[in-house]
Structures are given as C-alpha cells and as structure tokens.
Amino acid sequence: MGSLLFNVFALFTLIAAVGVVVNKNAVNAAMFLLLSLVGMAGLFVLLDAPLLAFVLLLVYAGAVVALFLFIIMLLDLKAENRRVVAPTALAGGVLVIFGFSGSLFKILQGFAPGKSLFPPLPTTVEDVKRVGMLLFQEYNLPLQIMATLLLVATVGVIVLSKRELR
Amino acid sequence: MSLNDYLLVSGLLFAIGFTGVLVRRNLIVIYMCLELMLNAANLALVSFSRFRVAPDGMPDYHGQILVFFIITVAAAEVAVGLAIIVALYRARQTTQVTEINRMQY
CATH class of the missing domain: 1.20.120.1200 (NADH-ubiquinone/plastoquinone oxidoreductase chain 6, subunit NuoJ)
Structure with missing residues (x-):
C-alpha cells in the first residue's frame, strides 16, 4: 500500500x-x-x-x-x-540532467544505510505538538529572525513596487 | 520504502529544476524552476528526518523545523523576486533573459 x-x-x-x-x-x-x-x-x-x-x-x-x-x-x-531554445542551452541542460542523475545513481548505490527500510513509529505522530515545542523553545531566536525577514521582505516589496525608483 | 527511494526522487527533482534554470529563457519560469529545486531539498530533509529516529521512537523533528524555515524564506524570496521582475518589466518591457544584458538602464 x-x-x-x-x-x-x-x-x-x-x-x-x-x-x-x-x-x-x-x-x-x-x-x-x-x-x-x-x-x-x-x-x-x-x-x-x-x-x-x-x-x-x-x-x-x-x-x-x-x-x-x-x-x-x-x-x-x-x-x-514562440521562442526557440538555444542549442547550447539545450545541450547544457541534457548534460546536467544526465550527469547529475548518473552520479546520483552511483552515490545511492554505495550508500548502504539508505537501503534499509524506515524504522516503524511506535504511536501516532503528534508532529504539530513536537514541531511547535521545538519552534518556540529551542528555535525561538531563528523564529524571530524569520519574522523580521518577512517584515523586511514586505517593506522591500512595497518599495520596489512604487512607480519610480530613486 | 527505503530512504534511497526518496533521495532518488529528491535528486531527480533537483536535476529537473536545474535543467529548467539552464534551458528556459523566461525569467518567471526560471523562478518556478528555482522553487522546484528548493522543494527537492525539502523532500530530502523530511526523508532524513523520518529516517533518523530519536531515542523515544519519534522522528527527528529538527529537520522538519529546517524545512519550515526554508518554506518561509522561499515565500519571502518569491515575493521580493517577483517585485524585482515587475520593476524590470516596467523598465525593459520584457522578461526574456537574453534581452536583459546590460547592468545599467
């Protein structure tokens, strides 16, 4: 399932x-x-x-x-x-996707711990409680920095969207 | 399912997003591909968080906190980036990266 x-x-x-x-x-x-x-x-x-x-x-x-x-x-x-893709960009893209997937396969083949199954969980997950506790206790400072970041982003977007930039 | 299956999906998603950033010319679509790459990192973090079980038998929630922060930063980044794209469009009337090749307006 x-x-x-x-x-x-x-x-x-x-x-x-x-x-x-x-x-x-x-x-x-x-x-x-x-x-x-x-x-x-x-x-x-x-x-x-x-x-x-x-x-x-x-x-x-x-x-x-x-x-x-x-x-x-x-x-x-x-x-x-109706733009066509440049051949150099297309070649680069194909090279990246094949090279990256190939190296990924190779690395995952050699990554032995990842081949075991996920360990079973004993009870139902109470992730809202756990994440909330961690967020407001251990990660309180990063949370506030994140809040400041959102405020700065809001102000920045308003400034950027004004008609004339000075 | 094993951890490697999820990591494979995550890596392939990252590769698809990276290819999109390289191949596409439209600035907005490039932004969407960046979001795909960020989400690939999120998937890897959540699967590692589920794989590493703490002594009390629950998943390691520190990884999920990191994903939470990544989602927040990505949302702020999209808002600012799209505002920059709109400002650029006002100045140049285009969002094709091939036509935006001068630093000074």
Whole structure:
C-alpha cells in the first residue's frame, strides 16, 4: 500500500516537474508547478509529516503559485510564447540532467544505510505538538529572525513596487 | 520504502529544476524552476528526518523545523523576486533573459 502510494506520488511529482520545464506557456507551467507541489505534499504525508504537507499546500499552492499567476497575468506574456531554445542551452541542460542523475545513481548505490527500510513509529505522530515545542523553545531566536525577514521582505516589496525608483 | 527511494526522487527533482534554470529563457519560469529545486531539498530533509529516529521512537523533528524555515524564506524570496521582475518589466518591457544584458538602464 505504502509502496504503491509512493510510486504514484513520486511519478506525479516528477512528471509535473518536467511539465514545468517543457511548457512554453508560463500559465501552464505555473499549473504544473501546483500539481508538482500537490504530489510533494503527498510524499510528505507518506513520510509521517502531515503538518509540513499542510504548510506546503497552504504556503506554496495557496500563496506562491497564486502570486506567480498574478504576476504572469499582470505582465501579459502571451506575445513571448514562440521562442526557440538555444542549442547550447539545450545541450547544457541534457548534460546536467544526465550527469547529475548518473552520479546520483552511483552515490545511492554505495550508500548502504539508505537501503534499509524506515524504522516503524511506535504511536501516532503528534508532529504539530513536537514541531511547535521545538519552534518556540529551542528555535525561538531563528523564529524571530524569520519574522523580521518577512517584515523586511514586505517593506522591500512595497518599495520596489512604487512607480519610480530613486 | 527505503530512504534511497526518496533521495532518488529528491535528486531527480533537483536535476529537473536545474535543467529548467539552464534551458528556459523566461525569467518567471526560471523562478518556478528555482522553487522546484528548493522543494527537492525539502523532500530530502523530511526523508532524513523520518529516517533518523530519536531515542523515544519519534522522528527527528529538527529537520522538519529546517524545512519550515526554508518554506518561509522561499515565500519571502518569491515575493521580493517577483517585485524585482515587475520593476524590470516596467523598465525593459520584457522578461526574456537574453534581452536583459546590460547592468545599467
């Protein structure tokens, strides 16, 4: 059961990711990104991290993809659809994907601990409680730095979006 | 499923995203491919977190905290990056990287 679900979600994620890369239309690429993120959330659930799956869906599928679509429609990129890919870029891309996958296979072949199954969990996961406790106790300072980062990003976006930059 | 299966998916996703960054010309699509690469790193972190079981039998949640922070930073990064793209589009009327080849406007 778990193996079947893993295969389905992994294939879903990877095929949607390929769709992001090969799609000529930016709107379709954003939709494939959304599908890829949904598959990724499924993988997170299979890894017993339902909280992160939910956060991923809320933040990425809810906010980031919507922002992408908003900007694509704001800029109206329809006229730029019919560009051909440069042969050097295509050769580089193929080289990267094959070289990277080949070395990945080789490394994972030699990575013995990863071949064992995941250890079973004794009880149900209470990851909201655990993550919350860690976040507000051990990682309190990084959390506040992250909050400051979000504030800075908000102000920065407002400054960047003003009509004339000085 | 074993850890290697998840790491393989993560690595392939990273490779696909990297290829997209190299091949595509549209700045917005390049940004989407960057998001794919970030998510590949997230998947690897979550699978390692599930694999390394703490003494009390629960997954190691430090990795999940890191994923939480990565998601936050990625959201801020997308907001700022898209604002820069919009500002660039106002100045140049294009988002193709081949046509943006001067530092000074």
